[in-house]
Amino acid sequence: MIGIVGAGGHAKVIADIVSCGEREEPIAYFSAGLPPAWAVRAAHYHDNEEQLLALRASVKGWHVAIGNPVVRKRKLEWLLACGFPVIQAVHEQSVRAESSVLGEGAGVMAGAVINPYAAVGRGCIVNTSSSVDHDCRIGPYVNIGPGCRLAGGVKVGELSELGAGVIVIPGMTIGKRCVIGAGAVVIDHIPDHSVAVGVPARVIKRSSN
Known part of the structure; x- marks a missing residue:
């Protein structure tokens, strides 16, 4: 499974890129709000540290797909500090x-x-x-x-x-x-x-x- 942190417009683009490269891997979205309508067929989880840690072993790679660079930095630095496998897209x-x-x-x-x-x-x-x-x-x-x-x-x-x-x-x-x-x-x-x-x-x- 590929974990995408974010569920806005940028996450749509990242999901498309990941789907092309990892066709056999399901995608899970992690966001603070309700699941986006466009991602209804994908797994959705609340974006908090406890949830991410609980699913750590199930996720092959993580990508922070948030347009705001300050928020993106905070999320990505936390993933890296915790040893999560972060991927490029x-x-x-x-x-x-x-x-x-x-x-x-x-x-x-x-x-x-x-x-x-x-x-x-x-x-x-x-x-x-x-x-x-x-x-x-x-x-x-x-x-x-x-x-x-x-x-x-x-x-x-x-x-x-x-x-x-x-x-x-x-x-x-x-x-x-x-x-x-x-x-x-x-x-x-x-x-x-x-x-x-x-x-x-x-x-x-x-x-x-």
Whole structure:
């Protein structure tokens, strides 16, 4: 059995990826609410530590499929600290260079490309049809939205989120805990804890969190 922590939209996508790669393995969802209607034929359990520990021996691999990177980090770090077998979810129609590195529990969606010597951190989401070019360094728990284009040598800090269609030119650094609005074009470095939007991207807000 494969355990998916989460039962929202992102969990649907991860379940599809897992089903393609592990066709003989049933899927169980773990979430705080009621079972989602779309997962009516799958097992559903309440997402709490006692329940996960009770089913530990029955689950072959775990994947945290939660879009919020802060929550995803908390859940995944707990699983790893307890020694649970955490799996990546990589769509069979994505492209990943042999020299690239993909962290524990990361997800790579259909049409995504990770080019040579790029490193994508633990628990990252590389979303549909996005591309991470050569020598990029993507920190842990980063969300790369659908259709993003990260040129060579880009760095993105932990827990940052890039909206759909963001473009980042070569060599730029986006700090930790940043939010880059959909469609933005990043042509300069973005400091930690920034919200940036527009073409070119401009910082409109800073926080200390």
